[in-house]
Amino acid sequence: EAQVTQNPRYLITVTGKKLTVTCSQNMNHEYMSWYRQDPGLGLRQIYYSMNVEVTDKGDVPEGYKVSRKEKRNFPLILESPSPNQTSLYFCASSSTPGQEYEQYFGPGTRLTVT
Amino acid sequence: LAKTTQPISMDSYEGQEVNITCSHNNIATNDYITWYQQFPSQGPRFIIQGYKTKVTNEVASLFIPADRKSSTLSLPRVSLSDTAVYYCLVVSDNQGGKLIFGQGTELSVKP
Numbered sequence: 133e134a135q136v137t138q139n140p141r142y143l144i145t146v147t148g149k150k151l152t153v154t155c156s157q158n159m160n161h162e163y164m165s166w167y168r169q170d171p172g173l174g175l176r177q178i179y180y181s182m183n184v185e186v187t188d189k190g191d192v193p194e195g196y197k198v199s200r201k202e203k204r205n206f207p208l209i210l211e212s213p214s215p216n217q218t219s220l221y222f223c224a225s226s227s228t229p230g231q232e233y234e235q236y237f238g239p240g241t242r243l244t245v246t
Numbered sequence: 247l248a249k250t251t252q253p254i255s256m257d258s259y260e261g262q263e264v265n266i267t268c269s270h271n272n273i274a275t276n277d278y279i280t281w282y283q284q285f286p287s288q289g290p291r292f293i294i295q296g297y298k299t300k301v302t303n304e305v306a307s308l309f310i311p312a313d314r315k316s317s318t319l320s321l322p323r324v325s326l327s328d329t330a331v332y333y334c335l336v337v338s339d340n341q342g343g344k345l346i347f348g349q350g351t352e353l354s355v356k357p
Contacts, residue, residue: 136289165344175290175347190344222289224345234280235345237289 134159136238138223144244145213153208153241155223163226164206165190165235166198168219175222181206182228213245248272248336255352264321266351268334271315279310279317282333284350290333294319321353329355 136157145151157164165180167190177190181200195217197209206225210217223238251269258264270279278297282290294301296308296317307320321328331350 167347174349175345177344180344220287224289234292234295235290237291240287240289242287 134236136223136225136236138221138238138241140241141239142242144246146246147214148212151210151213151243153210153221153223153243155206155208155238156204157206157223157225157236158204159225159227159236160203161225161236162203162228163235164200165224166196166206166208167222167224168192169222169240170219178208178221210243213243215245217243218245219243248274248277250334250336250346250348252332252334252348252351254349255354257354257356258324259356260325261323264324264328264353264355266319266321266332266334266353267316268319269316270334270336273314273336274338276338278337279308279314280335280337280345281306281308281319282335282345282347284331284333290347293332295337324353324355326355326357329353 139154162183166178167175169175176192178196179198181187184200184203187198221241224235226235248270280295281293283293284290294306294308296310298310301308309318331352333347333350
């Protein structure tokens with residue numbers, strides 16, 4: 133089954149404790165992206181990757197890191213989480229962006245930073 | 247990137263046809279119109295995409311007038327399971343794959 137998986141699905145952590153949210157896709161997609169969703173602010177892009185070893189900042193990259201060492205994986209790293217990073221996070225993937233493409237979203241990771 | 251405007255919420259009853267209109271006055275020549283559906287605490291799901299006139303798939307129809315400044319997503323005979331937030335997006339092939347999600351339209355289907 134074609135899918136995007138994220139782990140963990142739920143995470144409660146404390147300020148400053150480094151964490152990684154994993155994202156994996158099995159569709160051989162070149163493009164992957166991370167979004168966060170907050171009430172009243174909608175979905176906002178954090179980072180994206182056009183291909184292996186190629187990453188770039190989205191609209192809200194501060195406090196996050198990513199890496200793309202393999203085509204299928206795109207982990208999101210919070211080196212020193214803060215309470216304002218409490219949010220619902222989605223990973224997405226698609227074939228090479230262009231006209232007439234759709235993005236596939238993962239199930240989401242609900243992160244709470246206390 | 248073209249900004250989109252759509253109603254914040256809509257109510258309907260089971261079995262009715264629902265039409266959600268989206269305004270995108272600044273759409274560019276190479277932009278496509280795309281709609282996503284999102285259920286609570288789930289990731290958005292692609293519904294349909296079009297450039298002009300009418301596009302239909304097994305889930306919905308998308309109507310785009312000649313000036314392309316608006317579009318209408320049509321959901322035939324909705325059921326309770328169609329209760330979700332629907333997002334209208336304008337997608338360009340030169341925006342690095344970025345999807346700009348607005349507030350969306352919260353559709354509530356009642357029995």
